Amino acid sequence: MKIVISGGSGQVGRLLARRMHADRHEVVVLSRKPADTPWRTVRWDGRVLGDWRQELEGADAIINLTGRSVNCRYNAANRRAILDSRINSTQVIGAAVAGAQCPPRVWLQASTATIYAHRYDAPNDEKTGLIGGTEPNTPEAWRFSIDVAQAWERALEEAQTPHTRKVALRSAMTMTADRGGIFDTVLRLVRFGLGGQAGNGRQYVSWIHGEDFLHAIYWLIEQESVAGPVNLCAPHPLSNAEFMRAIRQAWGIPIGLPTPQWMLEIGAVFLKTETELILKSRRVVPQRLLEAGFTFQFPTWPEAAQDLCRQWRSTRR
DSSP: OEEEEETTTSHHHHHHHHHHHHTTOEEEEEESSOOOOSSEEEEOOSSSOOGGGGGGTTOSEEEEOOOOOSOSOOOHHHHHHHHHHHHHHHHHHHHHHHHOSSOOSEEEEEOOGGGBOOOSSSOBOTTTOOBSSOSTTOOHHHHHHHHHHHHHHHHHHHSOOTTSEEEEEEEOEEEOOOTTSHHHHHHHHHHTTOOSOBTTSOSEEOEEEHHHHHHHHHHHHHOTTOOEEEEESOSOOEEHHHHHHHHHHHHTOOOOOOBOHHHHHHHHHHHTOOTHHHHSOOOBOOHHHHHTTOOOSOOSHHHHHHHHHHHHHHTOO
């Protein structure tokens, strides 16, 4: 297959490009800063049509992962960059797909599981899940994230691509042993004895092992009947307290100091990030994947954490 990946320089983009190239597919990454990689990279700016649009001709899939990282403070400049990078790239890819003589069969578009409401009482699936933003006492920064997610998916829906199937990837945290990834960051806390619960520890954590993420992407490319929003997450979300306990057990550290909410708020300022990434309860389940027969290699977090710890150790010897 020929796979075009825009925004392929981030953690998830590199994960996809690396595996698909290893599987002998033709991989083309659209990047603002083309680098020396085993696969081909083509320059684009994520805003206007250019010569890069020719890469979509005859491609089997376009996977758009473009978007400024949300791991930052939500000041006015960063908010504009977060929103614009997502909307502009989605719109310009829509224009390129619409204008192609032989457009891709499928367009997999990044979205986020953050679109759902902060809740504890029930899981959010694609059909009955509650879209967030109206929960009582929700921090304003959390509502901003919901607004971005909805605008992102709306840009995908509005793209006129009658010959290209569109899938919105409502992804949870993708867990790999790669340096600088989410798991690497959390494991660092555990290794230094700081891997206790965050806040009250009740908030749900939704996640997906990198291997299951890769298999799901391949599966979605081939499933002609699947379109619209798809939750990319493991089927068993768990509380933050349970999530951190499983990592400690997998690493072999019995205790971890908890971090109260007030300390998280102070730390977020110094680290130039937002506590939403830690404190929002994301109780999300992949109902569409399960109903369509997708099988998870790592459906529960304890076994996933054990595998990731094993990988982490093996790559740092």
